[in-house]
Amino acid sequence: VGPRAAAGAVVEPFDEYRAALGVVASAMKVKQTKVVDSMLEVTYMLVSKGFVRGCVTTLDGIDKAPGANPLATLLEATASAHEYGDENIEKKILKVLVAMVVAETTQVNGEALLLIVKTCYHMYLGSRSQATHLFSKVALVQTIIAVMRRMEAPGELLECLTVADVVGAAKAPQSKGPDPEKVVQEIMNLVFEDIAHNKLLQSEAEPLNGIIAKGEDKATSSVEVEVDADASGAATSSRSIGTFAMEGEKVTNAVLTIRKDAFLVFRALCKLSMKTSEDSASDQLAVRGKVLSLELIKVLLQKSSTVFQSHERFIEAVKQYLCLSLLKNCSSIISPTFQLSASIFQILTERFRSSLKSQFSVFFPMIFLKPLESPNFQSGKGLISSYDLYSQWVVLFRCLYAMCCDKQILSDIFVNYDCDLDESNMYERLVTGLVRVIQGGLPMDGSGFTSTMEFNLNFFALQCLVGIVKSLASDEASSDSPGSSQNDESVNDANDADGVNIDEEDVDGNQQMDELEQKKAYKVNYQKALTQFKKKPKKGIKLLQKLDMCGESAAEVAKFLMQTQGLDKNGIGEYLGEADQFNLDVMYSYVEMLDFTGMKFDEGLRHFLSGFRLPGEAQKIDRFMLKYAERYCLCNPKNAFANTDAAYVFAYSVIMLQTDAHNPQVKFKMTEEEFKKNNRGINDEKDLPEEFLTEIYQNVVNNEFKLKDDPTENM
Numbered sequence: 001v002g003p004r005a006a007a008g009a010v011v012e013p014f015d016e017y018r019a020a021l022g023v024v025a026s027a028m029k030v031k032q033t034k035v036v037d038s039m040l041e042v043t044y045m046l047v048s049k050g051f052v053r054g055c056v057t058t059l060d061g062i063d064k065a066p067g068a069n070p071l072a073t074l075l076e077a078t079a080s081a082h083e084y085g086d087e088n089i090e091k092k093i094l095k096v097l098v099a100m101v102v103a104e105t106t107q108v109n110g111e112a113l114l115l116i117v118k119t120c121y122h123m124y125l126g127s128r129s130q131a132t133h134l135f136s137k138v139a140l141v142q143t144i145i146a147v148m149r150r151m152e153a154p155g156e157l158l159e160c161l162t163v164a165d166v167v168g169a170a171k172a173p174q175s176k177g178p179d180p181e182k183v184v185q186e187i188m189n190l191v192f193e194d195i196a197h198n199k200l201l202q203s204e205a206e207p208l209n210g211i212i213a214k215g216e217d218k219a220t221s222s223v224e225v226e227v228d229a230d231a232s233g234a235a236t237s238s239r240s241i242g243t244f245a246m247e248g249e250k251v252t253n254a255v256l257t258i259r260k261d262a263f264l265v266f267r268a269l270c271k272l273s274m275k276t277s278e279d280s281a282s283d284q285l286a287v288r289g290k291v292l293s294l295e296l297i298k299v300l301l302q303k304s305s306t307v308f309q310s311h312e313r314f315i316e317a318v319k320q321y322l323c324l325s326l327l328k329n330c331s332s333i334i335s336p337t338f339q340l341s342a343s344i345f346q347i348l349t350e351r352f353r354s355s356l357k358s359q360f361s362v363f364f365p366m367i368f369l370k371p372l373e374s375p376n377f378q379s380g381k382g383l384i385s386s387y388d389l390y391s392q393w394v395v396l397f398r399c400l401y402a403m404c405c406d407k408q409i410l411s412d413i414f415v416n417y418d419c420d421l422d423e424s425n426m427y428e429r430l431v432t433g434l435v436r437v438i439q440g441g442l443p444m445d446g447s448g449f450t451s452t453m454e455f456n457l458n459f460f461a462l463q464c465l466v467g468i469v470k471s472l473a474s475d476e477a478s479s480d481s482p483g484s485s486q487n488d489e490s491v492n493d494a495n496d497a498d499g500v501n502i503d504e505e506d507v508d509g510n511q512q513m514d515e516l517e518q519k520k521a522y523k524v525n526y527q528k529a530l531t532q533f534k535k536k537p538k539k540g541i542k543l544l545q546k547l548d549m550c551g552e553s554a555a556e557v558a559k560f561l562m563q564t565q566g567l568d569k570n571g572i573g574e575y576l577g578e579a580d581q582f583n584l585d586v587m588y589s590y591v592e593m594l595d596f597t598g599m600k601f602d603e604g605l606r607h608f609l610s611g612f613r614l615p616g617e618a619q620k621i622d623r624f625m626l627k628y629a630e631r632y633c634l635c636n637p638k639n640a641f642a643n644t645d646a647a648y649v650f651a652y653s654v655i656m657l658q659t660d661a662h663n664p665q666v667k668f669k670m671t672e673e674e675f676k677k678n679n680r681g682i683n684d685e686k687d688l689p690e691e692f693l694t695e696i697y698q699n700v701v702n703n704e705f706k707l708k709d710d711p712t713e714n715m
Helices: 014-027 033-048 070-084 087-102 110-126 130-152 163-167 180-212 214-236 253-275 284-303 306-310 312-329 335-355 357-373 386-404 407-418 426-438 451-479 482-497 504-535 537-546 554-563 569-577 581-592 601-609 618-635 644-662 672-678 690-702
Strands: 054-056 106-108
Touching (some): 014 070, 033 180, 070 087, 070 106, 087 180, 106 110, 110 253, 110 284, 130 253, 253 284, 284 312, 312 357, 335 357, 335 386, 357 386, 357 426, 386 407, 407 504, 426 451, 504 537, 504 569, 537 569, 554 569, 554 581, 569 581, 569 618, 601 618, 618 644
Parallel strands (some): 054 106
């Protein structure tokens, strides 16, 4: 009952075909290892020889209608057989799963694909066999490669994975018995050979079957049509696959389904890398699961290409899932976790940095700059061995060296961060940190490092610095090469003939360099002015005005104070609170730029005070509250106050309550009754509504006023 039945053979009806497969699946659930072993071998033959073909996406309804989807039935039975814990059975399960993934006659998508990933992942963590550990990891890597190859390079031949590449340098000690690496490689080679042989026989037998075995064609087509219909229904349910199409792109549902597979696998791996806990470094199972997940994410990113790196859906997945995973793992005290996080971030920098500017500004300092700049050698000192600590630094410098040798990465860092007013000077901090290490800036006392280790770290930092110099000099070296000189001469000769001797590319390049120098100089002066503003706000504003970075009028200064990032909050409060007429005009303009319409009284006050730190002087607070009361009543004509004077007095009272409730030095806190008593008769010799006072009291006591950019500090 297959696509290559001999001429004249009797073809069983489709119902009997499904019933036979149901028997195989049921037999795998019998608690007899010999029976399960035999049925797994039968399943492998059915898949690798092309007797079972089609597509499976969802596993819903298998229990209610067994055999409705033959491939789904066999997959579910195969995956459940790993619970027996027998090494030979585990190998055959993985063998079947790999065959289902790589065979061209079967297509496993969606939920079914995730079942394969989940099964291999659990077998890697749960099995006691060294060979099963290796085989399950190889199966996962092969699955990821297959998914990414079908998405990025459809139609390209899928090659068998080399097990030695998966093992790498971290090869486990050899135990007695066959070499696991050799055993797994032989099984993988066998799977690919069987599938290739089946493909060859199928191509040779198709003309004969098409003429003689008419009934078989009908049976085969019914299997394929029914299975594809199930897959199509699952693919279009839940989340539409249409979101995986690029703008203006016309692709088939099959292509979109493959893209969704890549998304689902990537998301699952990111969640697995965050799921395990590191509360105890001795939890080896949790650590192994986290490390495996990060290794698979690294493989997926390495195999990614145009679709994954440019599609908005995948970019958002990187931001939403992978960046969160890196945030939890990049500061890990477990050496492999940190090393993989650094390596993954290096790949993101090389391939995704154009889409991850804000994320880069977080992770690059966290992973690379913080260790170089920190006065303490390692925050986790004493929790990990000196060898693991040294290994982390080696990986850090290896990743840094790769970035330092890439002039495009260095240029992008300088242009996007060092020349941007709102960003930190990443490039400058990198060079300064490396110089600090070379000069012995890292305290080695207590680290447990040998003299050789200390020398190596200094040498690695020097290598990175040399890489930066070489990458910067590469453009000049290329322009000074003999070939480029000849080209320049020929261009100049041609231009001389027309009376022009200008290289337009050189002019454009020089203009760009001049613009960057101007931007950098502007930022340097800007940062000096901000430093001056922090020390003495008035002088800082005058310096900013002198450099044409801030306007001269009160409204322009107010707008600058409200919208400019990086200004010291204390400085803003001090400047706005001064009694000079110009400062008062600035403060009035600042308040008038705020809209309190529809806000409750305490909400408006929070919004007002979120942009600066309120000064401690009573006179300055008085001026702020008076202007706020006027503005609030103007924005909200229908309010609880008889006039602006009542609103002003109550605003001052709310500030006193805020200080009383959230200042740890105040031992005896103001009660609600005391707050109400303090505000009696302030509303044009009348009391404010009881419910209004109660609401304000509860809001202020339960939720302290906080600065917009510093939510952890009290007002």
